[in-house]
Amino acid sequence: MTDDTDDSPTLMPEMYRRAFKHTATPALITDESLAIREVNDSGLAFVGYDFEELEGRSPAAISADDSIYGEIVEHLQRGESWQGTFKLLTADGDVVFGQGSTSAIEFDGTVHGYVAVFTDTTKERRYRDASEVLGRLLRHDLRNELNLLYGHIQRAENRIDDPDARESLQRAKDGLADLSQKSDRARDLREGLERSWDAETEPIRLDLLLQDCIVAIDDEHREAEFHYDRFPEVRVAADDLLSIVVEAVLDNAIDHNDASTPRVTVEVKDGEETVTLRVSDNGPGVPQGQADLIFGREEVDPLHHGTGISLFFADTVVSSYGGEIWCANPGADDGATFCVSLPRA
Template sequence: MVDTGVYREAFRSADIPMLIADTNFAFRDINDAGLDFLGYEYDEIIGEPVGLIAGNEESYYEIIEHMLDEETWSGEFMVRRTDDRVVYGNGFATPIVIEGDVQGFLAFFLDTTKQRQYENVSEVLSRLLRHDLRNELNVVYGYTQQVASRIDDERALEELQLVQDKVLDIVHKSERARDLRDLLERSHDRSNRPVRLDVILQKKIVDATIEFPSAEFEFESFPKVEVIADDLLGEAIECLLENAVTHNDKETPQVEVSLERADGDVYIRVADNGPGVPEEQRDLIFGREEYDQLHHGTGISLFFADNVISSYNGDLWVEDDDEGAVFCICLEEDRPALN
């Protein structure tokens, strides 16, 4: 015998707005979360038509049609509160069928207002990073080139070159920030999949040798191996190769890349001959902690790489080497199931 009290208690105590309507689409019951969300008292709303809270007639009638056809409905829905404020969200409704007959309808609502606000802000930031900031920096870079063409002082030219390098660095960081924003936006519906790690590593090392001709990159032929990741894995590896060169204090930066497999995991090691990373700064460089509110990590590239690798349930850390530092990545290997 099913204890119906359990279901009533579950309905009442659920922390998302839920309601039950009768076959005339009038409120038969509503839980406490629904009352708090809508701003009504229980006696004010029971018996009232459900259309009272519909913020969009088209969606409301679509739901009605599904219920009359005894079909479940889910989708975007706007709710009108008692103060006339319209709230955006996702709704779900289904007929309540008892012994073959529809006795009413159950519906619940998830408020996505904050998510929509985030998407709006995210779009503005994307436009700023992708268009406005880049254009303004290109203008600054153009002016520095014009000034450089009219200067004969060697020291002034060297200092102007430093300005140009910083401008390009800011452009690069804005692109990293844009990629990280895209990663966060896709985090809810992105599915990881097998990708060829050996192909990605080879391509990114070739790209790095072109971008940093003064650096030396050492690696052996990588075995064919697939890991669970997505398209951003190459970007994360690029960040580590770039870091090994740009934060290197040697006249000739040396970077050694290796790959090994063990116990179902794949390990990538990027070793450099730079100054190394003090143990107390190893979380700081990934943006995992901060000195204070004004000092957040040491840059966006390692922060980006750390977040990407974490999204694969992988690990990224740094170790000491005889000379310099070793950045290590652990990823899950994709191996065919044995029959």
């Protein structure tokens, strides 16, 4: 026979408060008028505010989408819980994406406030967006290449006995091979993104990763020269896509290099909060005004062309780490220098 009497001690209100404050899932509590009264530590870290900056304000102050916030309020006013995706605006002005739910805090038949719980899906959202853009860039390259190949093949058919026709056919074959490589590269990058949607950043030894990447690229490009000193033993916050990012930057320094002997200099600058990788080459440089274009941050048009999908991929992944990638010397005609800033682990 079971005794239904509950002799366990009642949890004190302070214990509930501490549990709320220190849970790993971002959450906030408002009063019945939707004024913020509590935000746990994870929530403050998520949006980048101090509690004093949020206390008493409406959650609309940190909402990056008025329509979604309005939908949440409508559900709550009807006595319904809400769940779905949303966008928040951080203290730094960045938009972060989340998945969450909001419901009433009710006891004694009266609503005393509301609680919102959410998870950060910014990395997954960026990777999904990146995956879509990778497909768009690939389609753009395919269309241009196929149009070019069609012209060469048609020319060969019309002048099959002309030596130029044989050259055109050879160029068509080379183009097809290049197109195949682009397709394979796009597929590999997209699969890499999909594998890493749920990946957590972890401490990664940048010096060891750089040595492995340089060896791999050196084996692939025997015509190039790599110059570097001993790298500092430093760990950065990243995931397994970082090696693909580094290889993309190194590849770019060679693939778009018109020097008879491509030279690539690799340096690492160790700072208090960030670590910066610098990759310099002796190629033609990046034209002024095209620094954003080469990373896929602007639309490609018939007059302006990016350098392919690899740098776009690198930009997307580095941003997901909370880092940056940029061209340090646009407009220079004696080579380009690309910098990748990563947070220290």
